Amino acid sequence: MQRKLVVLLKGYPRLSETFIAQELLGLERAGFELVLVSMRRPTDKKRHPIHDEIRAPVHYLPEYLHEEPFRVLRSLVLGFAKPGFGAAVKDFLRDLRRDFTRNRVRRFGQAAVLAVEWPEKADWLHVHFIHTPAAVGRYASRIIGLPWSISAHAKDIWTTKEWELREKLADARWTVTCTRAGFEHLSDLSAHDRGAVHLSYHGLDLDRFPPFGAERPLRDGSDSIGPVTILSVGRAVDKKGFDVLLNALALLPADLHWRFEHIGGGDELRKLKALAAKLGMDDRIRWHGALAQQEILAHYRRADLFALACRVSDNGDRDGLPNVLVEAASQKLACVSTSISGIPEMFTDGVNGYLAAPGDPAAFAQALERAIRDPARRQAIGAAAEAKVRGEFDHRQSIRQLEALLARPSDALSS
Structure with missing residues (x-):
């Protein structure tokens, strides 16, 4: 049975994150119906051709709450009736005491919008980056009572405080990361369930990088004409x-x-x-x-x-x-x-x-x-x-790993 998957991204499309676009296209080709939700609108002047191959619709959350106040207010009012809204508010207030910033408030507002505007028949949320996107994903998942997972990468792992990493790792069904260094760090923080963290190298779409058959000149730096x-x-x-x-x-x-x-x-x-x-x-x-x-x-x-x-x-x-x-x-x-x-x-x-x-x-x-x-x-x-x-480093291996993880039962989270 085809599954509808919501993927939450920090920004989309982004020229510097072709590895994410490659994964999205691979999941579509594997039979998943995707809905993309981005926390930021694109700022790059150039666009990677792979983005034109991805069929999934893209929805944008309010990047700043004051830019769409009525959308945010409506979401908070309607979200109050969702089964996990109270639990999500408790999580948010506990986090706010430890991270008293506008950014923390913004993430809860974005999560309310995501939860209220959740796509029909979607049954899973997958979040790219374990820092701010995973904060939005965690609150939204709690509000609507559906499972979620995380892809952690580099900066997001090493610049997020350990208390927050621990709690996100505990709440998510599973987490994948792309280096052994990141895998070991997150596994240590998820000691109660080390099996919930998985190592998955991104790899390349080797069809886009075919073998180079020509021979390079044997330049050794001795020739000023051929440096x-x-x-x-x-x-x-x-x-x-x-x-x-x-x-x-x-x-x-x-x-x-x-x-x-x-x-x-x-x-x-x-x-x-x-x-x-x-x-x-x-x-x-x-x-x-x-x-x-x-x-x-x-x-x-x-x-x-x-x-x-x-x-x-x-x-x-x-x-x-x-x-x-x-x-x-x-x-x-x-x-x-x-x-x-x-x-x-x-x-x-x-x-x-x-x-x-x-x-x-x-x-x-x-x-x-x-x-x-x-x-x-x-x-x-x-x-x-x-x-x-x-x-x-063939990217098809990482897609197969994600397929296997996403094929697990998606019973609702307990609040």
């Missing part, structure tokens, strides 16, 4: 470590000829360009801004090396296993990155990648130099990375 092209893809935010990468490039020996290309937007892009100018190398860098997936694929295939200097930010934010690393590896492109979160789950230093300590420009420069000076080894490492992606 080594180093590519990086990602939003200009602190956890991506682009300032570390720029400082590492500045430390490379003067006899190495290279150029750097960056793809992505982000709040810190202006600061990074200023840093590149300060380091005296802005003439060796090209900033492309956000690009569509097919354009990025072409850049993977033209580059000699991929670099991403991920780190843990001061607030605990960090990447899990960045999809761009897996994408680059799928094209036999050797990757230089850091040993945090899920990255060592994909790459082993010197075997199928180059890893350096996070936040250390000198160590990252050494890894870059190793990769640049030995192009034959670099290509062998790229080939080994591609083999791992195609053998272990």
Whole structure:
């Protein structure tokens, strides 16, 4: 029997969250009828082609309660008659005492709207991200008395307080997360039922990233006319470590000829360009801004090396296993990155990648130099990375895991 599934998202569609769109399309192809509910409207100027393949309708909650006061008030009045409204209010007030913020009030208002406008015949709520979306999902689930589940990723795990993680994990039927580091952390917080947390790598839709059959030139940085092209893809935010990468490039020996290309937007892009100018190398860098997936694929295939200097930010934010690393590896492109979160789950230093300590420009420069000076080894490492992606990171495996979890009985939650 086909099941109707409501998926709650922080924002939709988002260019930087193609792994979520890939999952949504996979679930539709598996026979689920989806209804998408987003807490934010789109802000990206570009749209990924995969979003046009997803048939599910999208509904938007009020991003700020004061923007749609009558909708929110109506939902609170009608929600009062729902079976779990009182229990949800108790949860909210207990949370508000520990997190006395406007954001907490907003989440309860959004949850009331979701509960009152709940799609007909839907029998499950699945929430992407365990921070603010899971707060909305938890209250809404309590109000209407239906089961829910969570996909936890990276920032949402590491920037949410432990008391809140524990309570969400206890209330949700199950939680999936995409790195072993995240899995171990959430399992420890869900000690009463460790089996409710599941490890599920996102993987790639390998049909969109077919094998790269051409041979890359064996550039070793010795030719000023044919420099080594180093590519990086990602939003200009602190956890991506682009300032570390720029400082590492500045430390490379003067006899190495290279150029750097960056793809992505982000709040810190202006600061990074200023840093590149300060380091005296802005003439060796090209900033492309956000690009569509097919354009990025072409850049993977033209580059000699991929670099991403991920780190843990001061607030605990960090990447899990960045999809761009897996994408680059799928094209036999050797990757230089850091040993945090899920990255060592994909790459082993010197075997199928180059890893350096996070936040250390000198160590990252050494890894870059190793990769640049030995192009034959670099290509062998790229080939080994591609083999791992195609053998272990096919997204269809994660879709099968979700299918199995969603096939469990959906009896109503007790209040």
